Amino acid sequence: MESADAIEVCHLADPAATDALGRRLASQLLAAVDGDGALLLLRGELGAGKTSLVQGLAAALGISEPVTSPTFALAQHYDIDSGSDAGTTALVHLDLYRLEPGAAADELFAQEEEDARGLGAVLAVEWPERLSFRPEGAWEVALSHAEDGEGRLARINPPPGLTPPRPLPPAPR
Template sequence: MPDLEATQALGTELAQRLPGDAILLLKGPLGAGKTSLVQGIASALGIGEPITSPTFALAQHYTDGNPPLIHLDLYRLEQSRAADDLFLQEDEEAKAIGALMAVEWPERLSLDLPEAWQLELSHTQNGGRRAQLTPPKNAST
């Protein structure tokens, strides 16, 4: 993906293809485009408010989307137990409202999430980004 717009466009495409109640784990280094991708997802879901990284808030809920969106950023949680607790709490809420959940820095979790989609973003030598999507381990083939 050559630029920010392409990263957001991938988010738009994912929002149209993923199940509405999906868990999407977003992996990649700082600046790889995780939040930009979530902006594209939110736009496709009809969310009008600005999407920012919830690094300090840890979680943002966007309930005006169809489906709603819960956006987590686990970067500041150094203890996996704290990350696990937050994830489980937000996952319960996501299930209750039928929300898609996007999780930045899932490497902080110690949980096994076979039902989750994984998207790994990385930088390329030419300044763009590469994305690799892995379906859930329990997905039917």
């Protein structure tokens, strides 16, 4: 994913800023949920902040239980707390890191995508490069360590064909 293609490139100074970006993305993903759910692909090396971003996303969706990396469980399903204003949308958090690229990753993704769509959930996928294909209709965030070693960079792309790109809400100051 090239910076020129991104609708936003932002500097994330710390995990709190990454969490805040997840909260901001939630509004875009909720707008995309049309009963079939929404898909978010998270790219980035180990420690780039993928799980921190999902924690912010979960909080904005009305999920209060702790969100952890599903590296060993592979997938975690989170329900919206009752009384939330976020609606009935749930979150499925998938981590393909421990799977060999190809068939195993593709099979798990297909199972979890079917579940997420059935729930009208947001499906957040870490390590989507393990898949043998690029899922259609996905938002994509690429996280990387900043070149100066201070914080992270996030490059955010909407699903292909989303025109004009809907700008993200302003970052909190």
